[in-house]
Amino acid sequence: MKENQQPGKSKQSKVLPISMDAGFFFERAVSSLDRYHYDKALKYFRKAVEYEPDNPVNHCNMAGILSEMGNYEASNAALSVILEKIDPTMTECYFYMANNYANMDMFEEAEKALITYLEEDPSGQFLIEAEEMMELLQYELERPTKVTKIKSLAGVLEHDRARELLEQGRFTEAVKLLESIVEGQPDFWAARNNLALGYYYMGQCSKAIDTIYGVLEQEPGNLHALCNLAILYQHEGKTEFLQELSARLRKIIPFHQDHLFKLATTMGVLGAHDMAYRHFRRLLKDEALRTDPALYHYTAVAACNIERFAEAENLWRHVGRLDPGNEVSEYYLNRIEEMAAGTRPVPVHYHYHLPFEEQVKQWELPGEGIPTNIADNPLVRSSFFWALRYGDDGTKLQVIQAFGLIGDHEVEEALKAFLLEPEEDLYLKDLALYVLRSLGVDYELPVCTGEATLMIDPSQTWAKLPVWKSEWQAVLDLAYEQMRSNTDIQQQHDMESLWVQYLNLSYPDIPAISHIEGWAAALDYLTAKVNHRSVSYEKVAERYGISSSTVRKYSLRINEVCDAKDTVKMIFPYVQ
Structure with missing residues (x-):
């Protein structure tokens, strides 16, 4: 006889236990939100907080539903709990609080919260939205919002400024700024690449190469770094390395506009004008770039170098239409026939200005x-x-x-x-x-x-003379005054060099300098001669109010001591 069996013991139970954890209530809350049941969603979010009170996401979700329900004050209270007790690094909470304050028309408090968000948040997740809110607050408060820094943009604004400095040829300033950016943000690759360029422009090629190597160690495919390295290899004459790198660059077809432009200009510098032409042509298909005369000029230069002279001519004519006041297109159009005939070399650089x-x-x-x-x-x-x-x-x-x-x-x-x-x-x-x-x-x-x-010391031009007499300086001053309007810096320099040389070679038997006009006129005359300017004793004498014989007299006296025909290569005595 079989033993009696208890009910339910003969089969495996099919009832699954419910796991009542924070995840369970979160899913219920989201499901309620999908059906716009905000009361139920709030209840479930609060249960999630009870199960995981130290999880800031649960508090943030609860704050979000409170805000949706119009309970902005309670929402900010929940956000404050996160920032004060759970996770102060959740800086996006300040942005949420700013929204809540704005909805309560508490614009001063909204501004404070927004500024804190911008100054403390490293990711900039809501940067665009923050800018829009800033415009609203400026309108409501009738004054600009006082933002001193934007943490998520740290280095970006400074980097833009450094790029401007590089473009302006202010290399020293740019390098100092870029060095400070890189020191604070070692993985800011664009800043590192531009720092390498800055070193290169300043003639510090080994430093530039080391900087690029540092980028490529972390990002082997960084196109800007590869292009910069190729140009440096060319400058340093590292032919073997350049050939390998150039072959690699020829295979790259960039998608982004700035990468395409970088590669195009680099290939032009390297003399790979066929590739430069192809890349510039691709750029010209971009509607946003079709009014840029410089881009048409770059394409024309590349076309010239691959003997597409008719096309280059058409491109330069288009440059003239886009930028009628610029001399560049006219300069090259006047020479295109000679370039096509081979009697004039084609342009070797791509800069949009006259050679x-x-x-x-x-x-x-x-x-x-x-x-x-x-x-x-x-x-x-x-x-x-x-x-x-x-x-x-x-x-x-x-x-x-x-x-x-x-x-x-x-x-x-x-x-x-x-x-x-x-x-x-x-x-x-x-x-x-x-x-x-x-x-x-x-x-x-x-x-x-x-x-x-x-x-x-540049100010001590008479370094080898034990004294510098006032009458010697008076000769210089008068000559400067008369020469300033019709001579350049070089000639003024040569005049001073000649006078200092004369005094040094005559010392200690320097004659008394009493006729200031005669000596100054002589310096003026001799300086003009050594710089191949048309001049006569009579013309110089007229300017100084003396006779031509006086100019001749003092010119001969200087020439007896200094061979004036060689003073074009005269240097200050202390540099000899």
Whole structure:
């Protein structure tokens, strides 16, 4: 006989136990929200808080439903619990509180909460919404919102400023700013890439390469870093590395506009004009860029270099229509036939301005000279700094003179760095010292003469003379006054150099300088001669109110001591 069995023991139970945890109530709350049952949703969110009181998300959800129900005060109380007791790093709570205060028309409190959000939140999740709320608060409070910093944009605004400085040729300022950004944000790759460019523009190539390597160690595919590295390899003559990297770059087809432009300009610099042309052509298909004359110019230069001269001509004509006041398109259109015939070289750079050599030629035309507003053109200004490092001596001479007109802190730093270059011509360094003196530099600077480094004070042009007499200075002052309107910085420098040289070589038997006008006129005349300017004793004498024989007399006396025909290469005595 079988034993009796208890009911339910013969089968496995099919009833599943309910897990009453915070997740369960959260799901119920969300389900209620979907059906717009806000009371039930609030009840379930509160149960979730009871089960997990230390979970800030549960409190935040409860605050959110309270706000939806119009109970803004209770919502802010829940948000305050999060910030004060559970997780102060949930800075988005300040944004939610600002919304609640605004809905209660408590605009002062809303502003305080919004400012706290912007200054403390690192992610910027609600940055766009915060900007919109800021506009509302400005309208309601009838004053601007006093935001001193936006944490989520830390370094971004400074980086934009640094990029502007680079474009303006203010490399020293840009590098200092970028260094501070990178120090605070080591993974800000764009800032690091631009820092590398800044080092490169300042001639610190090894430092630039090390900076790029640092980026590529963390992001091997960073296109900006790869492009910058290729240009540096080319500059340093690292042919083997460049060939490998250039082949890699030729295979890349960027999607983003800024990447495409970066690669296009890089391929142009590397001489891969076929690839540059393809990439520039792709950019021209972008509606937003079709009014940019510079982009059409870049494409025309690339077309020229791959012998698409008819196309280049059409592109430059379009540049002229887009930017009728610019000389660039006219300059190249006037030379396109010669380039096509092979009697004139095609352009080797892509900058949207006249070649630097052409600018120099225009300055040398009668009545032209270096324009006084050159500092206002970032492209021209940037080309000056480039030419000072990589141009020939004649170009560098023009740049140094132009720097005398710009005369800002960046110019001072560039000239100081130039003085330390061992291979640079001593005459150019002496002219740089003269310009620095004209800019008010009156302290000792290190100057590399090739064999040694000397400390020189630009303001002490008569360093080897034990005294400097007032009548000697009076000669200089008068010559300056007469020459300033019709001579450039170089000629004024040469005049002063000639006078100091004469005094040094004559010392201690320097004759009495009583006829100030005669000596000044002689310096004026000789300076014009060594700089190949048309001049006569009579013309100079007329300006100084003396006879031509007096000008001739004192000119001969100076020439007996200094061979004036060589003073075009005269340098201050203490740099010899």
